[in-house]
Amino acid sequence: MIYEANMTKRMIKPRLIEIGDINPSRFKRISEIYKEKGLVPLDANLKGFHYLDYMAKSNNLMTLVIAVSSILALLTIVLMFVILINNRLKQAVKARTENLAEANLRLKKLIGFVAHDLRNPLGAILSFSKLAQSPRYKERMPQILENIGASAAKGLELVKSALETTALGTGKFELEIAAFDLREAIELSVESFMTIANGKDVSFNVEVPENTIVDADKNRIIQVLDNIILNAIKYSSDSSVIHIQAIASDKAVKVSCTNDVPQGYQVEAEEEGLYRSFGFGIEIIREILELHRSKLELYSNDSEFVVKFTLEKE
Numbered sequence: 001m002i003y004e005a006n007m008t009k010r011m012i013k014p015r016l017i018e019i020g021d022i023n024p025s026r027f028k029r030i031s032e033i034y035k036e037k038g039l040v041p042l043d044a045n046l047k048g049f050h051y052l053d054y055m056a057k058s059n060n061l062m063t064l065v066i067a068v069s070s071i072l073a074l075l076t077i078v079l080m081f082v083i084l085i086n087n088r089l090k091q092a093v094k095a096r097t098e099n100l101a102e103a104n105l106r107l108k109k110l111i112g113f114v115a116h117d118l119r120n121p122l123g124a125i126l127s128f129s130k131l132a133q134s135p136r137y138k139e140r141m142p143q144i145l146e147n148i149g150a151s152a153a154k155g156l157e158l159v160k161s162a163l164e165t166t167a168l169g170t171g172k173f174e175l176e177i178a179a180f181d182l183r184e185a186i187e188l189s190v191e192s193f194m195t196i197a198n199g200k201d202v203s204f205n206v207e208v209p210e211n212t213i214v215d216a217d218k219n220r221i222i223q224v225l226d227n228i229i230l231n232a233i234k235y236s237s238d239s240s241v242i243h244i245q246a247i248a249s250d251k252a253v254k255v256s257c258t259n260d261v262p263q264g265y266q267v268e269a270e271e272e273g274l275y276r277s278f279g280f281g282i283e284i285i286r287e288i289l290e291l292h293r294s295k296l297e298l299y300s301n302d303s304e305f306v307v308k309f310t311l312e313k314e
Contacts, residue, residue, distance in 0.1 A: 022050070024046075024050055027046055027049065027050065028046065031044070031045075031046055122151075124147065124148075124151040125148055125151045125152060128144050128147045128148045128151070129148065131144050132144050132145070132148070175216075175217040175220060175291055175292070176217050176218075176219070177215055177216060177217055178215070178216075178217075178218065179213050179214070179215055180213070180214065180216070180218045181210075181211060181212060181213055182208060182212040182213070182214045182221075182246060182253060182255070182311065183206075183208040183209065183210055183211070183212050183246070185218060185221060185222050185225060186206060186208055186225060186244055186246070186255075187206065188222065189222055189225035189226050189229055190204050190206065190229060190244070192226065193226075193229055193230055193233055196230070196233055197233050197242075200233065200236065200238045200239075201238055201239040202233055202236050202238070202239070202240055202241070202242060203240075203241050203242070204241070204242050204243075204244060205241050205242070205243045205244070206244045206245075207243070207244070207245045207246070208244065208245070208246040209246070209248065212246055212248055212253055213313065214253050214311040214312065214313055215311075215312050215313065216292055216311050216312070217288075217291075217292070220288045220291075220292075221288075221292075221311070223284065223288060224284075224285050224288050224289065224309070227282070227284060227285050228257050228285065228307050229242070229244075229257065231282075232257055232259040232305075232307075233259075235259065235261070235262070235305065236259040236260055236262070237260055237261075237262040240259065240260045241260075242257065242258070242259045243256075243257070243258040243259075244256070244257050244258075245257075245258075248313065249313075250313075251312065251313055252310050252311065252312055252313055253310065253311050253312075253313055254308065254309075254310050255308065255309055255310070255311065256306060256307065256308045257306070257307045257308075258304055258305070258306045258307075259304065259305055260303060260304050260305075261300070261301075261302065261303055261304060261305055282296075285309075289309050292311060292312075293312070294309050294310050294311060295309065295310075296308075296309055297309065
């Protein structure tokens with residue numbers, strides 16, 4: 001066995017060629033010798049015999065698997081993206097459809113209210129015009145003309161309110177946001193309606209701290225206050241008190257206006273009831289507050305009616 005090992009060592013020459021070394025040239029030479037001796041067919045080749053050929057084949061398969069997997073993953077991502085976009089489009093279309101339906105409903109209501117409310121001033125103008133044409137009322141002509149002017153002004157104000165409501169509802173309205181003292185705005189609005197309030201012996205209890213600064217469009221907020229205060233006076237019983245309060249937190253100011261409800265009068269807090277009770281005013285209030293990222297809150301019971309909204313602080 002030792003002799004055999006020594007002879008094998010002389011043949012393989014481990015000092016020249018390291019044991020385990022695989023040289024494709026040597027295999028090729030061995031193949032040629034086999035062919036010369038007629039031990040293998042002349043067209044035989046060593047394709048796939050070397051381990052590198054096997055590894056290359058395995059790598060090609062792995063590359064193919066990776067490529068196919070990558071393509072499938074990419075297609076899955078694209079499909080998910082398409083589904084996501086499609087769902088968002090469906091939601092957008094649904095929301096747009098709902099908004100259009102809501103806008104159409106509001107427009108129908110608006111047209112109905114305009115048509116209904118315009119009949120009174122237009123009818124009055126027509127009646128007074130006929131009286132003006134009669135010689136019997138010649139002496140009353142100044143009063144008739146004054147009545148015609150008042151009816152025309154009422155109709156004009158109605159049309160103006162309708163146009164303003166439409167502009168607010170379609171978003172074609174920009175706010176001029178700035179810091180201002182809410183107490184001063186409330187006092188200004190209250191003062192402008194004192195003549196009407198005095199006529200009903202209605203007084204105000206204003207509980208708003210000084211220097212209550214808010215970030216909002218001052219003119220539009222005054223418009224909101226005007227509508228709320230005028231409605232409070234209009235639908236309060238005589239010799240009552242309207243309570244206006246503002247409570248400030250870290251980031252906002254909560255404003256409320258509370259008036260009593262005359263005995264036997266039913267205040268409806270539903271949208272239809274509000275339209276019937278307050279006309280365009282309540283709709284204008286709602287639109288202005290929505291532009292301020294606020295919401296009109298309405299509460300009522302048998303004894304009082306409460307309107308609330310919130311404004312951001314400076």
